[in-house]
Amino acid sequence: MQIYRVDEPRIGALRVREWRHRARHALALLLLLLLIVTTGLTLLDNSNVPLATKMFHALWDGVNLVTTLGDFSDFDERQKFFMLAAMLATMLVAALAISMLTGLLSGDDVMIYRENRAMERKLEQLSDHVVVVGFRSLGETIAERLRAAGEPVLVLAADQAVAHRAADRGHLVLLGARHALDDMLRHAKLERAKAMIVTSPDANDNLAITLMARTMNRSLTIIVPGENELRKTLLKTAGASEVVIANDLVASAIVDKLTLHAKVTP
CATH class of the missing domain: 3.40.50.720 (NAD(P)-binding Rossmann-like Domain)
Structure with missing residues (x-):
């Protein structure tokens, strides 16, 4: 539809702002989880490689965990227990993020808000x-x-x-x-x-x-x-x-x- 609603309901803009706010919170939680996993795996790594290499391997494993790619390094028993806890935490954070973000952008008021923003660009031209x-x-x-x-x-x-x-x-x-x-x-x-x-x-x-x-x-x-x-x-x-x-x-x-x-x- 090419309709600009002059009396657009404000709730649409509020919902979009709320979604962005929650998305930032969800991203912050994932980054915090990545930081914790990277730090934990670095501290649990008893190999003789340099610290920078340990941190890189830990970061690699943390990114794989958060993104669910699954390409992990070989772990000893302590690291496996830590990664098990990290996986559970990742599932909880992911479930929380989904619950925070789902449904906010599917209402008619949000569709009107998006349509108005698209129409504003056309009207400016x-x-x-x-x-x-x-x-x-x-x-x-x-x-x-x-x-x-x-x-x-x-x-x-x-x-x-x-x-x-x-x-x-x-x-x-x-x-x-x-x-x-x-x-x-x-x-x-x-x-x-x-x-x-x-x-x-x-x-x-x-x-x-x-x-x-x-x-x-x-x-x-x-x-x-x-x-x-x-x-x-x-x-x-x-x-x-x-x-x-x-x-x-x-x-x-x-x-x-x-x-x-x-x-x-x-």
Whole structure:
């Protein structure tokens, strides 16, 4: 999914931080165990080889123990008893590490956190794009036609089902609640956008989005549908570059068709 959730649950980040904290503890335990095994085997080595060689052999055996490779040196009875205790300690440390780390990164909140981090990288590279607010009938049609024309599109949605549908169509999506419109617009990289098309079904939301977007980018092209001349005036005052009244377009299209038909009819 290519969805950035503006209101990402903080629990995902907390779980990831907790996993990293526990992973460091588990690694520290393994390193401590390796140090103990290396030191013990060095002290139990009665051979006449230099101390550095004893330490290297002990380290080799310790690494083999911790990594379970199993390529050990020949041991006398005392060393075997020590290694038996070390093996039991290794199993306990491994079991503790597994219990500490298992399950923390498998929750939905962690998946959302990872998805957001991946989307952040994509958003940072986004420029000269068209922001489409809303992905219902009108917004979906506009987004699809823009993509067919080769324009990069970023869809803003307030409904999870709508956001998933837009993502399934291959669009980059920002998902956020209506009360977080300002946060959504900040994440939409309006300072680098080519244009914004506002197709929210709520006329008041369209007015608020237009006003906030114009505040964030004074030169952004903002196109908004309007219901009538009064709404057009309000949207223009809020900062809309163009306001399209659907009834005017439909009326013009019908008249043009009628005129054309009259010309070709004998």
